[in-house]
Every structure is written in C-alpha cells, then in structure tokens.
Amino acid sequence: MTGGGQLVLLVEDEAAMRRFLRASLQAQGFRLVEAATVREALIAVATHNPDLVLLDLGLPDGDGIALTRTIREGSRVPILVVSARGRESDKVEALDAGADDYLTKPFGMNELLARMRVAFRHHGAERGERAPVVEVGELHLDLERRQVVVAGTEVHLTPIEYKILALLGRNVGKLLTHQQILEEVWGPAYATHTHYVRVHMAELRKKIERDPARPRILVTEPGVGYRLRDRDDAARG
Amino acid sequence: MGSGYAWALALVAVATAAALGIDAALALPDVALLYLAAIMLSAAWHGRGPSTFAAAVSVAAFNYFLVEPRFTFEVAEPRYVLTFTMMFGVGLVISGLTSRLRTQQREAEAREAKTHALYALGRALAAASGPEQILRVVVEQARRAFATDVELVEVTGAPSLRSHAEAIATAIDERRVVPSAGALVVPLVAGDAVHGVLVFADPEPVRRPIDPDFLESFVRQGAIAIAQGRAAAGAAQAEGRARAEEVRSTLLAAVSHDLRTPLAVITGAATTLQGERLGEAQRDELLATVADEAERLEQMIGNLLDMTRLQAGGVVLRAQWLPLEEVVGSALLRLERRLGDRPVAVAIAADLPLLWVDPVLLEQALVNLADNALKYSPELSALELRSFVDATRGDVVVIEVLDRGPGLPVGLGPRVFEKFVRGDARDRDGFGLGLAICRAIVELHGGTIAARPREGGGACLEITLPLRVDQPAAAIDAPAVRESA
Structure with a gap:
C-alpha cells in the first residue's frame, strides 16, 4: 500500500479507465474524486483541494493543457498527465504548462504508482524537505558539496554538465523538458537550442553511465526530455 | 496562279x-x-x-x-x-x-515536314503519361501538323448533339475517314477499337487538300499511343485494385486472427481468475499471461496505427539536431525487457556528426529494426548496431543493425520492407508491419533502407540518412565549459 489517504482527482472520460483506476488506487489506500470533463475538474480542484491530479489529455469538452495552466494559476498540486503514444508534442506542452510528469497509455499500475510517489515527494521537497544527496544506481550526487561520485570514484564534470546533473538531481525521478533544462542552465534566450542539451547530455552520460550506449541513470524520453531515474525505477529497469 | x-x-x-x-x-x-x-x-x-x-x-x-x-x-x-x-x-x-x-x-520539303510532324508527335507522346494527356497531345500535334483546327470527339459522347454527327457516326461504324461539310472526320482506330474521333476543319479541300497518306500515318501513330496509354492505365488500375484487395484481406486476416489470439488468452485468463479457486503460483502465472498478451496487443495496435498514420501522410517530421547515441540509448531502453541478458554491441563512429532527425520516429525505426533482429536470431546471440559516415556514397550516415540469425528469408528480397510481409509465417508477434514502418520513417527523412546478408551468417539491415552539412554551431557555451571542474 502506497497511499496514505491522499486525495487524488481523477480526470478521465472513459468509464472503463475510471473503473480500473478507482479500484487500483483505492486498493493502494488513496481517496478518490472523479471528473469526466474539464468543467467538473475545475470545480473539483476548487472544492476538494486534491493532493494530486491525474489528468487524461484526451477530454471531450476541452483542452487538458489549458486546464493544466488554469490549475497552475492557483495551485502547486502535482499534475500527472496521461496521453497516447505519438502525441509527444502534447506531452511537452503539458509539461511546459506546469504538469509534473506524464504517462503513456496504456500504462501499468506500478509505473503509475512510481510517478505518483515522485510527484508527492517533489511536492514535499518544495515545502522545504529537500534531500541534499541523490543516489541512483552507482551514482552518488551530493548537491551541497557539489560532489559527483560514480561507483566509488569521484567524477569531474564541466560546470555546464554539473548544472544539468544537479538540476535533474534536484528533480530526481521527474521528467524535465529540453525547454526547462535550457532555461535553467543556459537562460531563456537559449530556449530553442535543444541540441546544446543533447550534446552535453551525451558527454555527461559518458562520465556517469556504465554503458553510455544503454543509459540507465540519465534516461531520454524521446521528443520530450530527460529524467534522472528514481531509485526504484533504476532498480527495476 | x-x-x-x-x-x-x-x-x-x-x-x-x-x-x-x-x-x-x-x-x-x-x-x-x-x-x-x-x-x-x-x-x-x-x-x-x-x-x-x-x-x-x-x-x-x-x-x-x-x-x-x-x-x-x-x-x-x-x-x-x-x-x-x-x-x-x-x-x-x-x-x-x-x-x-x-x-x-x-515534295522533299513536304516529306520533311511530314516526317518532322510525325517525329514531333512521337516525342510529345513519349513525354505524355496517362490516356488523357496522350489524347491532348494528339490533338495539339494534329493542329500543328495540318495547320488547321482539330477537335476531339469522345466515342462515348452524345454525337447527336454535335455538328458532323452523321459523319462521326459513319466514321466510327466504318472506321474510315469521312468528309463532311468543311471538315474531315477521322476515327482514331487501333486494334479493334475506335479511341476517339478527330474532326479536322478542312476549309480549302480543293486548293490545299490534306494528304491522305500523311493523315493516315499520323492518325495511326496517335491511335496506337492512345490504345497503349489506355491499356497501361487499365493494367495499373487493375494491379492497384488487386494490391488493395490483398492488403485488405491480409489486414482482415490479421485483425481477425492475430488480434483475437491475445484477446482470447486475456479473456480466458481473466475469467479463470474470476471463477476458480487457484493456488498462488497458478494465479501469478495467469496474471503474467494477461499482462504479456495485453502488451503484445498494444504493440500490434501501435504498429497498425503507426503504419496508417505514416501512409496517410498524417505524420509531420519534427526534426531536430541530435546525437545518434541518444536515440540508440532510448531505443535500447524501450527494448530492455525484450533484450534481457542479450549482449548488445553499439559502435558509433566518434566523428559522427549530429543528425537532423525526428527523435520519436527514428527511435521507432531503430526499435523495429532491433525487434526484428531479436525475433529472428537465437537467444543470447549478440545484437549489434554500427553507425558511420560513408563518404563513398556521397556523404551519407549509415546505421546498421546486425544479427546472427538465419539471414534474410529466401526469395523475399526487398519485399521484406513491404506491409504484411513476414519473414516467418509462424511469427505471431505482429502483422509484418515493423520493417514497413521503418521504411516509411526512413523515407520521410529522405533516407534509404536495405537488407543484405551479413558476412559470416546473419542479416544486416541498413539505414542511410542524408548528411546535412549545415551543422549547427558547436553546443559549447563559451568559456564556462572549457575550465573543467
């Protein structure tokens, strides 16, 4: 059981999906509010103040991305978007609009739970419970001492590489878009230079991954961005 | 005079x-x-x-x-x-x-003019494609060659509404040139059929008569071209229909059989789980079956959708500059479960430039190629991927996926990249769409895909992508990066 009685707002128009998620999430100890439309979702956010929103982007009455933006105007509640394969641009838009992560349909329950855990943790971290040390697989990243150790050996990174790794480390398990990384590391003026990120990421992987051709720590979500894998994720993968 | x-x-x-x-x-x-x-x-x-x-x-x-x-x-x-x-x-x-x-x-001049006119007709016909265009060329060239107005009358038209209707009807029935008031009505006859009727305006039949021999050779050449054009168009249409029919029946077979099999397994397993009192091990086994079959189903439907989208031209290339390593990395990650303990050898040339590609689509192509290699090679044999710039082929980036399987299916040749063609008919993990999707993606990038036997046994599937010379400025952000931490 993962949930500790947190309230999840499920925005999904498919009854079968709601049925399956309801059963599974309740079994995990979550409480549930359901909404089938954008309108219902907005009301539910205002009246129930959920701990997490699980949002299907393919809603019949409107734009899930606009809904994400609207929610973000007044709330930091974690938002996980769900969308079909091949809709990468939707995912990027939703993430840039403030969504925390995404899931591709169809997804497994443990994948959903892992994403939810990460989202809850970051929400907590934003309130000042930030962990100074990130450990994923063989990587040991000390954000306070600016130290990177891989399999017991200290690794030297260029300032840009460190900035990227630290950004991903502060958001461990969370997906960051190219845009978000560019803006944080290079500044907003470089928002279109996605190949900057890609080239430095390739260098970073050579220093951190055991097999840079098959990265298991710094993973790519094609067309969307990068994720420093969460400990559970890396162990499972 | x-x-x-x-x-x-x-x-x-x-x-x-x-x-x-x-x-x-x-x-x-x-x-x-x-x-x-x-x-x-x-x-x-x-x-x-x-x-x-x-x-x-x-x-x-x-x-x-x-x-x-x-x-x-x-x-x-x-x-x-x-x-x-x-x-x-x-x-x-x-x-x-x-x-x-x-x-x-x-006479020599006239002969030359006629020869020239016939030659011009031949050349114009060679450049024309399709029966419509051929007809237009014949009429246009006739106007030029006979320096008079020429009109085309379709055989299927309603002749009673036109002038010279009677002469046209006679020309079609008797397959001969029929003079009419101020006109010469000429049927385009090839083989057994009349492919149309040309009406030559003939304003001075006495002083400047149309040379009947020349008219005959001109019209015969035109008629043969029209007949050939129509036959070719008919054949192409018939072939297209046959292929569409074949694809449809394959698709139907695929949907009815291949999609139903995993569904049948899922239904069976789920109902068993509902009704029976099972031991822990049996329960886990059934649940694993449900998950596996659902995944297979998802993969098949994904392929069908990908193929449909790619074919319908609904896929927009979202190309970006990126290092190939990244796409290979994410493709291998997606295949992690399928790869299991297989050794994977990736050799990407150190000097490989950035590629201008759609990361999502190229990843899909690599996943499909690798998936194909895994499917047809023995367990625990290595999967290899190589990439380099081939300057001998006009600067292309070559990406090879190599396996030690049984090699290419005999007699299929490049057909392995066609839809619904499977290397092994017993393969039930897909519709034979994987490589067709690869080809569509690669062609969307302006590249090529080919399969050839690998030296020492196995297959080599090879993608080439055009190398763009306008590489973006180095991704180095000024001095900050050079002073290594």
Whole structure:
C-alpha cells in the first residue's frame, strides 16, 4: 500500500479507465474524486483541494493543457498527465504548462504508482524537505558539496554538465523538458537550442553511465526530455 | 496562279528592254540568250505553265523588237525561223527541267515536314503519361501538323448533339475517314477499337487538300499511343485494385486472427481468475499471461496505427539536431525487457556528426529494426548496431543493425520492407508491419533502407540518412565549459 489517504482527482472520460483506476488506487489506500470533463475538474480542484491530479489529455469538452495552466494559476498540486503514444508534442506542452510528469497509455499500475510517489515527494521537497544527496544506481550526487561520485570514484564534470546533473538531481525521478533544462542552465534566450542539451547530455552520460550506449541513470524520453531515474525505477529497469 | 503568267510577261519585258539596250554591242544570237534566262527564271519560280508561256512570248518579242525588219512580225531571212524554233524548243526543255527540279524540291520539303510532324508527335507522346494527356497531345500535334483546327470527339459522347454527327457516326461504324461539310472526320482506330474521333476543319479541300497518306500515318501513330496509354492505365488500375484487395484481406486476416489470439488468452485468463479457486503460483502465472498478451496487443495496435498514420501522410517530421547515441540509448531502453541478458554491441563512429532527425520516429525505426533482429536470431546471440559516415556514397550516415540469425528469408528480397510481409509465417508477434514502418520513417527523412546478408551468417539491415552539412554551431557555451571542474 502506497497511499496514505491522499486525495487524488481523477480526470478521465472513459468509464472503463475510471473503473480500473478507482479500484487500483483505492486498493493502494488513496481517496478518490472523479471528473469526466474539464468543467467538473475545475470545480473539483476548487472544492476538494486534491493532493494530486491525474489528468487524461484526451477530454471531450476541452483542452487538458489549458486546464493544466488554469490549475497552475492557483495551485502547486502535482499534475500527472496521461496521453497516447505519438502525441509527444502534447506531452511537452503539458509539461511546459506546469504538469509534473506524464504517462503513456496504456500504462501499468506500478509505473503509475512510481510517478505518483515522485510527484508527492517533489511536492514535499518544495515545502522545504529537500534531500541534499541523490543516489541512483552507482551514482552518488551530493548537491551541497557539489560532489559527483560514480561507483566509488569521484567524477569531474564541466560546470555546464554539473548544472544539468544537479538540476535533474534536484528533480530526481521527474521528467524535465529540453525547454526547462535550457532555461535553467543556459537562460531563456537559449530556449530553442535543444541540441546544446543533447550534446552535453551525451558527454555527461559518458562520465556517469556504465554503458553510455544503454543509459540507465540519465534516461531520454524521446521528443520530450530527460529524467534522472528514481531509485526504484533504476532498480527495476 | 495567274500571277505566274503576269510574272512571265514581266520577265520577258525586262529581257527585251535589256536586249534593246545592249543590242548595239552584241550579235543577235547572243541576245537570244537573255530570253532563255527569262524562261528559266519563270520556270524556277512559277512552274511549267508560266514558263511555256514565257517561251512563246519570248519568241514573239524577239521577232517583233529585234529581228529585221523591226516592229513587225515579218521575217526577212529564213534562218531566223530556225532561231525561233530553237529558241522555243530550248525554252521548253529548260522549262521542263527546271520545273521538275522545283516540284522535287517541293515534295522533299513536304516529306520533311511530314516526317518532322510525325517525329514531333512521337516525342510529345513519349513525354505524355496517362490516356488523357496522350489524347491532348494528339490533338495539339494534329493542329500543328495540318495547320488547321482539330477537335476531339469522345466515342462515348452524345454525337447527336454535335455538328458532323452523321459523319462521326459513319466514321466510327466504318472506321474510315469521312468528309463532311468543311471538315474531315477521322476515327482514331487501333486494334479493334475506335479511341476517339478527330474532326479536322478542312476549309480549302480543293486548293490545299490534306494528304491522305500523311493523315493516315499520323492518325495511326496517335491511335496506337492512345490504345497503349489506355491499356497501361487499365493494367495499373487493375494491379492497384488487386494490391488493395490483398492488403485488405491480409489486414482482415490479421485483425481477425492475430488480434483475437491475445484477446482470447486475456479473456480466458481473466475469467479463470474470476471463477476458480487457484493456488498462488497458478494465479501469478495467469496474471503474467494477461499482462504479456495485453502488451503484445498494444504493440500490434501501435504498429497498425503507426503504419496508417505514416501512409496517410498524417505524420509531420519534427526534426531536430541530435546525437545518434541518444536515440540508440532510448531505443535500447524501450527494448530492455525484450533484450534481457542479450549482449548488445553499439559502435558509433566518434566523428559522427549530429543528425537532423525526428527523435520519436527514428527511435521507432531503430526499435523495429532491433525487434526484428531479436525475433529472428537465437537467444543470447549478440545484437549489434554500427553507425558511420560513408563518404563513398556521397556523404551519407549509415546505421546498421546486425544479427546472427538465419539471414534474410529466401526469395523475399526487398519485399521484406513491404506491409504484411513476414519473414516467418509462424511469427505471431505482429502483422509484418515493423520493417514497413521503418521504411516509411526512413523515407520521410529522405533516407534509404536495405537488407543484405551479413558476412559470416546473419542479416544486416541498413539505414542511410542524408548528411546535412549545415551543422549547427558547436553546443559549447563559451568559456564556462572549457575550465573543467
């Protein structure tokens, strides 16, 4: 059981999906509010103040991305978007609009739970419970001492590489878009230079991954961005 | 034509004037040559009639103006009678020879014009494609070749509504050229069929008649081209229909069988789980089956959707500059479960430049290639991926996926990249769409895909992508990066 009685707002128009998620999430100890439309979702956010929103982007009455933006105007509640394969641009838009992560349909329950855990943790971290040390697989990243150790050996990174790794480390398990990384590391003026990120990421992987051709720590979500894998994720993968 | 005689008269007048002018200096027989010149010119310019006329007039003028007694037609000396006869005779011979030459030249020119017109028709027809365009070319070239207005009448049209309707009907029925009021109605006959009717405007059928032989060879060439064009179009259509039919039936078979199999397994497992009291191990087994079959189903539907989208042209290339390593990395990550403990060897040339590709699509292509290699090679044999720039092929980036499987299916050749073609008919993990999707993706990038046997056994599937020379500025952000931490 993962949930500790947190309230999840499920925005999904498919009854079968709601049925399956309801059963599974309740079994995990979550409480549930359901909404089938954008309108219902907005009301539910205002009246129930959920701990997490699980949002299907393919809603019949409107734009899930606009809904994400609207929610973000007044709330930091974690938002996980769900969308079909091949809709990468939707995912990027939703993430840039403030969504925390995404899931591709169809997804497994443990994948959903892992994403939810990460989202809850970051929400907590934003309130000042930030962990100074990130450990994923063989990587040991000390954000306070600016130290990177891989399999017991200290690794030297260029300032840009460190900035990227630290950004991903502060958001461990969370997906960051190219845009978000560019803006944080290079500044907003470089928002279109996605190949900057890609080239430095390739260098970073050579220093951190055991097999840079098959990265298991710094993973790519094609067309969307990068994720420093969460400990559970890396162990499972 | 009357102007020829006037010209003959004028020429003789000029010769007479000249003769009178130089008469003092020359002997009379020499002066007679001036008249021969006039006859010759008349023959060359206007043919036999005017030049014969010129010969007669010349004799008369010579007699009247130059032979004593002048200004009478009387002849003082009998020898002049011989001169006149000779003059007239030579004039006739010259006239005959010259006008024959002229006719031959005219004929040669006309022949050349016809040959040229037929050649132009042939060339224009070679460039035309499709029956519609061929018909248009025939009409256009006919207008040019016969310098008259030509109209096309479709056989299937309603002839009663048109002018020359009766002549058109006769031309179609009897397959012959039929003259009509101010027009010539010509059927386009090839084989057993009439492929249309040309109506030639024929405003001067008497003075400038259309050469029937030329008309026949012109029209025959056009008709054959039209017949061939129609036959080819019909064959292409039939082939297209047959292929569409084949694809449809394969798809139907695929949907009915391949999609149902995993569904049947899922239904069976789920209902068993509902009803029976099972041991822990059996329960786990059934649940794992459900998950596996659902994943297989998802993969198949994903492939079908990908193929449909790619074919419908609904896929927009979202190309970006990126290192190949990244795409390979995410592709291998997606295949992590399938790869299991298989060794994977990736060799990407260190100097490989950034690629201008769609990361999502290229990843899909690599996943499909790797998936194909895994499917057809023994467990635990290595999966290999190589990439390098091949300058010998005009600077292309080559990406090879190699396996140690049984090699390429015999007799399939490049058909392995076609839809619904499977290397092994027993393969039930897909519709035979994986490589077709690869090809569509690669072609969207302006690249090529090929399969060849690998040295030492196995298969090598090879993608080439055009290398873009306008590489983006180095992704180095000024001094910050150079001072290594």
